[in-house]
Structure formats: C-alpha cells, structure tokens
Amino acid sequence: MAASGPGASNSRIVRWIDYRLPFVKIVNHELYEYPTPRNLNYWWNFGSLAGIMLVIMIVTGVVLAMNYTPNSDMAFDSVQRIMRDVNYGWLLRYLHMNGASMFFMIVYIHIFRGLYYGSYKYPRELLWMLGVIILLLMMATAFMGYVLPWGQMSYWGATVITNLFSAIPVVGNKIVTLLWGGYTVGNPTLNRFFSLHYLLPFVIVAVVGLHLVALHTHGSNNPLGIDHKGPGDTIPFHPYYTVKDMFGLAVFLLIYAAIVFYAPNFLGDPQNYIPANPLQTPPDIVPEWYFLPFYAILRSMPSKLFGVLLLFSSILILFVLPWLDTSPVRSARFRPIYRWMFWLLVITVFALGWVGAHPPEGIFVTVGRIGTFYYFLHFLVLMPLVGKLERPKPLPLSIGAAVLGAAAPAGRH
C-alpha cells in the first residue's frame, strides 16, 4: 500500500480510467494523502460510525421493505410475519429497529463532541450546519419509520406529532389534513410515510456527501482545537485512522449485537405490540428515547403554540450556534468557564429526557421548565456572553509540540 503511494498508478487500466473519471485519484487523495491531526481521540470515531450505521439502516431497510405491506389493515400483521415467518426476519427487524436507537446515540455523541471541542467554529460553520440538516432529516425519517408497524404507539405518536402543526394560526388545521390525507391518521398517512421513509435516507446520503466535502476542505478539528500547521502535526488518514475507526467499530458492534440478541425490546415501548386502535388512547403517549428531551421541551409550556415554537427553536438554534459562540478559542480544554457550562448542558439534556419519559405532572413539570430555561439560556445568553468575558488558558504552539512535548523536532513544523 505504501508502495502505491501518492501519485500515478503503474496500472494502465487505472490510468485509463483516471484520465476519464478520476476515481482512484480522488480516493487516493482523500484517504491516503488526506492529512489528519495526529492527536484525534476516540470521540472522533463517531463520524465514521454514523456513516456505517447509515449503511446498515439502508441495507436492512431495503430487505425489510420487500416483506412489509404499507396498508393500515395489513401493516401490523406483515411486521408480525417478518418476525415469525420470514427467514431471519426477526434479525433484520431487530437490527433496523435498534439500529435507529444506535444511530441517534452515535449522532448525539458526535454532536456533543462538536460542542465540546468547538468543531462548529470558523472555518467549519457550513460543515456544522449540514450536520444539523442531517439531524433534522434523521428525526423525520425515524418518526415516520416508527409509524410503519402500525401499533398503538405508532398511531398515537403520529397523531400527537402531526397535530403539532395544528398550532399554526389560521392554516394549521388545513396543513394537518394535508399531512394526513384524511381527517385522521389513517391509511393514506401510512402510505405516504412509507414512501418518504424510503426516500429520506437517500437524501441523507446526499447531504452526508456534502458534509464530507466540507469536512475534507479544512480537515478534522482536533482535541486542542488549533489548526495544523505542518507535516509534524498530521498523519495520513490511512492506515492510522482507518485502524482506529475499525477498532471503535468492533467495540460498537459488540454493544449493538448485545442489544439486538439479548435485549431487542429494551429500548422500545411494549404498547407498540398492540395493533393501532383509533378508539382507544394508550395510558401514556411517549416517543422513542431519542426524542424525549425535545418532548419535554414541548410539554414544558402551558400554551400549545408556544410549546411547539420552543420545540422547533430548540433544534433550529443549532444552525446559528457558530455565531452565538463569540469565543475565538475552539476547544473547551482551554475554556475554564465554558467547560462547566458544557457539562451543565449535558446534565440538562439528560434531565429533560427523564422528564419527557414521565407524565406531565408535579416535579416533572418543574424540572422540565427549569431544564428548558437552561437549554435556551445556555445557547442564547451564556454562549455569547462567556465567549467575551472568559479568559482562555494559553494555547499550545502546535499540535506536534503539545503531543510530543519538548522532544518535537522544531524543524518539522
């Protein structure tokens, strides 16, 4: 591999192709020559993990769609048929269903990694915003996918979420009817959700492509948050980070497999094994765990419209994050105040998740309101303010110097 090195290949076929379509050249450039900071820690594994998870979701999803029937009379039974009669159907469905949870877990860690190390700052603002678009697409895809088995929670979850749009003044109800294709969540709704659930993952693939182009324009951020300045600061992506990513993947697959084989329904709601019944509301309507913090924000407000606005703002606020953060220092390692704010945000999001899983009464309402308040305070007030007031610790001269200490040969930077 090292022998092939950068530059032209000896193979005439490769040269013939590259002259017309520079495929090998691009792979070579983006994988072998691509200079990557030498100090990336394991938090940097989650980007490639998310990409692999997207592929797993698409592959399992395509096979599941071959046995699934998107009709409100047959959907529930067709999923049961997949579980009982289709060869390895149980495995494919459990992989897909828990895969959604794994995908969100990975992406949430990936986002918090970006928040801690300031990966959204100059010159990676568009890279970050593309990531937020991917998150929004993932949420839409996951929501519509959850409706497909047509269980009680599918039906009532879809009812609650689509009804959010009825909070829009004047045209709200018209929009909801348009979303449903009827006067309630029903067969037309299920049909269009299946169509979109199949479409959106490929849209995600396209946006991931743009995300990667933006990433490779300036390269990865790193735990120190300083730019790489020379060959002493970087190592080639392959083999160093392919190996590190593979190791991370192996550890992740162990966790994923443990859930799929030993606790496949741990993350799901048992209510969804009851066929959808429009005449009976389940005792408690709870979304999947990955939506719980947002659900808590929605329910924290005593007014429906205001709750819906807060819910959407809580995600859209991430788009303007690069401009809300006024600190020129990227990594929280060198930001003594922001560092604590970050962990407070993590605790807040967990607390909101806990609140979202419980009925909106008593202590849960109080905690939900405090959590929602801090969430917005963090982004809208503290981030712009702390960036200006805080006194960052001195930054190291270079990645190489920080990693190798005084032993770093000065000439190589």
Added chain:
Amino acid sequence: MAQAAQSQITLDHDDETRRDFLTLTATALGAVGIVSTIWPFISSLNPAQDTLALSTTAFDIKPIQVGQRLTTVWRGKPAFVARRRAREIRIPLGRNRGDPRGDYGGWFCPCRGSMYDTSGRCRARPAPLNLEVPPYKFTSNTAIKIG
C-alpha cells in the same frame, strides 16, 4: 459620425427595454407554469374522493340511557354521544373527584396532560380548544346524522 453613434445608443437602449420585457414575461410565465405543475402534486396529498365520501355517520340514539355515553366513529375518529345526567348539565363547573380518567370526570389527554369535563370543555391546559363538536342534525326523534 456623431449621428451614427447616436443611433447606436438608441438601438442599445431599445434592445435593453425589449430584453427586460422578454425576461420579465418569460419569468412570470415560467413561475405560473411551475406553480400550476406543482399544484396537482400538493393537491394529491389532500383527502381523496373516497375518503371524503366517508364523512357522515348515522347513529341511533334510542338505546342510550341517562348517564350513558356511547362511542361511534366519525371520519376515523371516535365521536361520543352522551345523554348527560341532570347534574352534569346543571352544575357545569362542578368537579368530580376520584375519577380515574381525569379530575373532571371527562377526558384526559396523555400527550401533554390536558383535561376535559363531561361536556368536552377544556378544564386544564395546554389544549387551546374544547373538544370539537362535530356538525350533526336530528334526522328523526331518535336518530342523528353526524357530519
């Protein structure tokens, strides 16, 4: 020579207004074309004719006893037909304690904790509206048509 230059300028000017006109009309027509092409796609998402055809429900109210509430389906949603007790009508804001379905003896919304009384009025927020009263009429003394 000066005359030639003059005519050249007028020609340019003419050309410009003509081009502006063409650009504007072509853009306007293009926009109309795009909107009228998109329209069928959006419209296809609205309820289809067979869905609309199911929008009335006939219901016989004869067997309902005082204090009883029956559930029927209208437009795929439950519709409640109740024959309220005198006290439910007379004391509309009275609070029924100990009812497992909510504090007001009516309906409870599990999503965000709204509560409704036996007449479908919203008594605890965040629901912005009362339960919807569908259009109905008495087709005879003992039968109603909902929708």
